[in-house]
Each structure stands twice: as structure tokens, then as C-alpha cells.
Amino acid sequence: MTKLMKGRTGDWEVVIGLEVHAQATTKSKLFSGAATDFGAEPNTQVSLVDAAMPGMLPVLNELSVRQAVLTGLALKAKINLHSVFARKNYFYPDLPQGYQISQYEQPIVGAGEITVDLPDGETKTVGIERLHLEQDAGKSLHDQHPAQSYIDLNRAGVTLMEIVSRPDMRSSDEAAAYVEKLRSILRYIGSCDGNMQEGSMRADANVSVRRPGAPLGTRCEIKNVNSIRFLKQAIEYEAARQIEIIEDGGKIGQETRLFDAAKGETRSMRSKEDAHDYRYFPDPDLLPLDLDPGFVDRLKQSLPELPDEKKARFIADYALSPYDAGVLVAERETAEFFETVAKGRDAKLAANWVMSELFGRLNKADIALAKSPVTPEALGGLIGLIADNTISGRIAKDVFDEMFETGKDAAAIVEAKGLKQITDTGAIEAVVDRIVAGSPDNVAQYKGGNAKVIGWFVGQVMKETQGKANPKLVNDLLRKKLGG
Amino acid sequence: MPIDKATVAKIARLARIRVPEAEQERLAGELSNILGWVEQLAEVDTADVRPMTSVVDAVPPMRPDEVTDGGRRDEILANSPNVARGFFTVPKVVE
Numbered sequence: 001m002t003k004l005m006k007g008r009t010g011d012w013e014v015v016i017g018l019e020v021h022a023q024a025t026t027k028s029k030l031f032s033g034a035a036t037d038f039g040a041e042p043n044t045q046v047s048l049v050d051a052a053m054p055g056m057l058p059v060l061n062e063l064s065v066r067q068a069v070l071t072g073l074a075l076k077a078k079i080n081l082h083s084v085f086a087r088k089n090y091f092y093p094d095l096p097q098g099y100q101i102s103q104y105e106q107p108i109v110g111a112g113e114i115t116v117d118l119p120d121g122e123t124k125t126v127g128i129e130r131l132h133l134e135q136d137a138g139k140s141l142h143d144q145h146p147a148q149s150y151i152d153l154n155r156a157g158v159t160l161m162e163i164v165s166r167p168d169m170r171s172s173d174e175a176a177a178y179v180e181k182l183r184s185i186l187r188y189i190g191s192c193d194g195n196m197q198e199g200s201m202r203a204d205a206n207v208s209v210r211r212p213g214a215p216l217g218t219r220c221e222i223k224n225v226n227s228i229r230f231l232k233q234a235i236e237y238e239a240a241r242q243i244e245i246i247e248d249g250g251k252i253g254q255e256t257r258l259f260d261a262a263k264g265e266t267r268s269m270r271s272k273e274d275a276h277d278y279r280y281f282p283d284p285d286l287l288p289l290d291l292d293p294g295f296v297d298r299l300k301q302s303l304p305e306l307p308d309e310k311k312a313r314f315i316a317d318y319a320l321s322p323y324d325a326g327v328l329v330a331e332r333e334t335a336e337f338f339e340t341v342a343k344g345r346d347a348k349l350a351a352n353w354v355m356s357e358l359f360g361r362l363n364k365a366d367i368a369l370a371k372s373p374v375t376p377e378a379l380g381g382l383i384g385l386i387a388d389n390t391i392s393g394r395i396a397k398d399v400f401d402e403m404f405e406t407g408k409d410a411a412a413i414v415e416a417k418g419l420k421q422i423t424d425t426g427a428i429e430a431v432v433d434r435i436v437a438g439s440p441d442n443v444a445q446y447k448g449g450n451a452k453v454i455g456w457f458v459g460q461v462m463k464e465t466q467g468k469a470n471p472k473l474v475n476d477l478l479r480k481k482l483g484g
Numbered sequence: 485m486p487i488d489k490a491t492v493a494k495i496a497r498l499a500r501i502r503v504p505e506a507e508q509e510r511l512a513g514e515l516s517n518i519l520g521w522v523e524q525l526a527e528v529d530t531a532d533v534r535p536m537t538s539v540v541d542a543v544p545p546m547r548p549d550e551v552t553d554g555g556r557r558d559e560i561l562a563n564s565p566n567v568a569r570g571f572f573t574v575p576k577v578v579e
Binding site: 035049150151152 | 537544550557559560561566569572576577
């Protein structure tokens with residue numbers, strides 16, 4: 001599958017690498033005991049360490065380390081037992097220390113990979129270069145005052161895992177699929193909540209273009225994109241911009257750019273030539289981090305079944321299509337819900353009910369799966385009633401609607417409303433006889449070779465029986481009567 | 485690796501330290517001497533020696549993930565010359 005972009009002078013290949021900043025799920029910060037809750041009053045979750053008061057010393061949060069290692073293991077990456085914290089020096093109002101504590105030459109996690117599921121059903125392996133731990137900066141608000149920026153340090157010092165990919169992606173769709181898969185993995189292991197609206201996951205995109213087969217072009221980095229939709233827009237805009245410059249005879253200058261969501265464009269952010277001169281050096285306040293191999297092994301044992309493994313198992317054990325399996329495993333909760341529904345039942349039927357009926361209703365009512373008025377056990381009960389012919393599939397939809405409204409269980413609704421399927425051949429036969437006798441025209445048509453008219457007869461029988469007649473019996477009886 | 489005047493000026497700018505031009509030449513000499521000394525140290529073959537990060541065999545202390553700090557906004561903001569509605573305020577920085 002080629003994913004080239006057309007320019008005026010020929011085809012171009014887009015090359016994308018992503019740096020995703022994922023906030024590690026911890027109650028307190030990477031180097032201080034201040035809280036990390038989202039949405040608190042400004043500067044109320046700031047310790048003297050986060051505010052960089054003189055003489056304060058950072059002390060490492062053991063859960064931050066654990067989350068980073070767990071994430072590395074889930075990305076099939078090399079865990080570096082020895083890693084070093086370094087200072088990345090730059091000045092900005094929301095960075096009180098004047099440097100960010102990060103990791104540079106010796107990160108905690110080395111090379112790994114992610115299998116990305118593409119929209120066309122194909123998969124692609126994207127390399128992970130590294131994952132390192134670092135502090136988040138504070139937040140600057142530029143829209144509170146005409147001449148001032150407002151600074152809130154609540155986020156300063158929160159644990160970030162910066163996950164750097166190889167430049168392996170070739171389209172905005174691949175980049176989006178990569179972020180979705182990474183998010184799914186992080187949520188499975190609980191190392192990051194993946195909430196892009198609240199800034200728990202942000203992406204920087206490195207984008208360059210080249211003629212197919214040519215060496216890599218000069219890249220531009222688009223900073224801090226906070227939704228998958230914006231990421232796609234930013235990459236597409238940026239690639240088109242670069243192609244136009246080169247086709248006009250210009251050159252791309254390496255720079256940092258900002259995505260303006262309102263205008264749908266990227267624009268230059270830091271033009272100073274020394275913007276990237278961070279003068280990293282090992283942080284003298286922090287000893288190197290040495291991990292016990294046993295600690296890493298225990299975390300490896302504790303990894304849950306991850307999306308790829310679960311998907312493979314769903315395809316093998318439940319005979320689901322790769323697409324259905326992919327949808328069901330994207331969120332751990334969805335996969336667990338499905339498995340409870342499918343337990344001891346027809347898996348394909350369970351998948352259909354979960355994906356089309358239940359998801360459809362939940363989306364429409366804007367209810368999260370965890371708050372579903374129909375429990376997985378109740379939905380399983382409904383599917384059981386279909387499977388043992390107590391109700392027809394058509395009646396089941398009405399029963400499901402009522403379950404969704406009232407939270408009642410399927411068997412109780414069927415009993416109370418008398419919706420049990422009519423499987424008594426004699427009773428159905430009587431109705432069939434009456435309808436066949438009452439419409440000689442249609443009978444003649446059928447006998448004249450118009451087989452489709454049988455649909456009309458089935459409809460009439462169903463109408464008479466309020467949909468309760470067993471469809472298979474109705475069909476069999478009609479064919480017998482009409483054919484005879 | 486000798487340091488020239490231009491490098492001194494650049495480092496000073498990155499570090500936000502004002503170094504008058506008259507002092508840059510002198511500093512270039514001093515810094516070159518320091519680097520020369522470090523280069524001399526680097527001549528020692530240390531290929532098989534682990535970097536020493538502490539004179540005692542120490543491991544970094546870690547803390548459990550517990551909220552033990554925060555809720556001290558007045559103290560945090562106390563030294564700031566400009567404050568509004570619980571925020572630090574600075575001259576507008578817009579990208």
C-alpha cells in the first residue's frame with residue numbers, strides 16, 4: 001500500500017516520528033509529595049521543591065519508576081538497569097528551576113516496538129527508540145490579561161514518560177493509529193490514563209518529506225498536539241507546506257512549530273538558532289538509578305494480557321474477525337464485558353450484540369460502558385433466550401430496548417409481556433393457512449415463479465403473531481403450503 | 485579546546501548572565517584553562533572504570549507515592565513581585 005502525497009512535480013513520501021508525553025498515573029509528583037489531581041485551584045499543589053526554592057532536594061517517587069518500567073515491558077523494550085537523570089537547561093516562566101530534570105544519554109527504557117492496527121485492517125510495526133522519565137513544566141495562561149501571562153505550577157514536576165518512536169510512520173493515518181495503540185496499551189497496564197483533553201497525553205510530531213527512496217529530508221517539530229484529530233491535521237498541513245516550499249525551489253529550515261487548531265495550520269515557534277542548546281549534564285542532586293533485576297522480573301510477571309495477545313486469542317477462541325476482535329480489545333473494560341457476555345454462549349452473536357446494539361445505545365445516550373444499564377450478565381441472559389429459541393432475534397431487540405430503559409432482566413420482561421416465541425407448529429400452521437387462503441393473487445404469483453413474494457407471506461404471519469412466530473417454522477410451513 | 489570570545493558571549497546569553505564585553509576576553513582565557521585541565525584528565529584511560537557518583541556506595545533514596553505536600557499557595561507566591569488571583573504573573577510570553 002503506497003501512501004505518497006502528490007505534489008505539482010511528482011510524488012512525495014512523508015516521514016513521521018512521534019514523541020508522546022504520557023503522564024504516569026501517580027498520586028504525587030516525580031520528585032515531590034505534592035498532589036497531581038487535575039483541575040485544582042492554581043498553585044495549590046506545589047511543594048517548595050516544585051517551586052525550586054533554594055536548597056530543596058528532589059526525592060524520587062518509586063511508583064513513577066515502576067510505571068516507566070511496566071510501560072517499557074509492555075512495549076517489549078529493553079529495560080536499562082542503570083539510568084541517569086540529567087538537567088535540560090532552558091528558561092521559560094513556567095519552569096522555575098531553569099532546567100527540567102529529564103534523562104538524556106542513559107534513559108530507563110531502550111528500544112522496543114508497537115504493532116499498529118491500520119484502518120485497512122493491515123498491521124505495521126513501529127519502532128520505539130526509548131522511554132525516559134522527566135518532569136512536566138507548569139502551565140502558562142496567555143488569555144487572562146492583555147499584557148501578562150499567568151503561571152500555575154500545579155503541573156510542574158508531575159511525572160512524564162516521554163516515549164520516542166523511530167521515524168517509521170508514513171502518513172497521518174499511521175501516526176493516529178500509533179497514538180491510539182499506544183494509548184490502549186498504557187490504559188491496559190494502568191501506567192497512564194490516556195486522557196488527552198486533560199493533557200495526560202500530548203504528542204510532538206517530527207515531520208519531513210522526501211522523494212520516494214531518497215535520503216531523509218530536513219524535519220520540523222510540531223509541539224504539543226493534544227488530540228488525535230489535531231495530530232492528523234497538523235501532519236497533513238505541515239507535509240503540504242514543506243512540499244510547496246521545496247517545489248518552489250526553497251529549502252526547509254529545521255525549526256520548532258506550533259499547531260494552531262483554530263486556523264488548522266502550523267507556524268514557527270522558536271526562531272532563535274540556539275533554541276536546542278540545552279547543555280544537558282547529569283543532575284548532581286540525584287544519584288544514578290540502579291534497578292534490581294528481580295524487581296523488573298516481578299513486574300514482567302505481573303503484566304496483564306495486552307491488546308495484541310487478547311486480539312489473537314479472540315480470533316482463535318471465539319472465531320471473531322480481526323476487525324471485530326480489534327474493536328473489542330481496544331479497551332480492557334470492553335474486552336472484559338464481551339467475555340462475560342460470551343461466556344458459554346455463541347461468541348459471534350455476543351460480539352454483534354455488544355458492538356452494534358449495546359455500543360449504539362450507549363453512544364446515543366452518551367453513557368460510559370461502566371455505567372451501562374444492561375449488565376454483561378443480563379445481556380448474556382438475553383442472548384441465551386435467543387439461542388434456545390425462547391424468543392426470536394426481532395423480539396430480542398424490543399426486549400433489549402426495555403432492558404436498557406428499565407435495567408430489568410430479559411427473562412422477566414419476556415415472561416411479563418408474553419413475548420415467548422410460538423414454536424407450536426399447529427398454532428403457526430393455522431395462521432399460515434388463513435393467510436394463504438386469503439390471498440390467491442400472491443399464491444398465484446409465487447407459483448408463477450416469483451419466489452420473492454414469500455417475503456410478503458412471512459411478513460403477514462409475523463404481523464398476525466406480533467412477531468412471536470418462530471421464523472424458521474414459518475418459512476418451512478409456507479414453502480410446504482405454497483409449494484404443495 | 486580553546487574557548488573564544490564569541491562562545492563566552494553565547495554561553496552567557498544561554499545562562500542569562502550579563503557579561504560585559506570587556507570581561508569576555510579574560511573569561512575566555514580562564515575557561516580555556518579549565519577545559520585544558522579537564523582534557524588533561526581525560527588522557528587517563530578509564531575505559532574499565534565505572535563513573536564514581538558517590539564516595540560511599542549509595543543508592544538513591546525513593547519515597548512511596550503519597551501526597552505529603554502542597555496547599556501552601558501563600559508561601560509559594562510570597563517571594564513573587566507579581567501575583568494575581570493565585571497565579572504568578574509575568575510579562576506576556578506568546579509564541
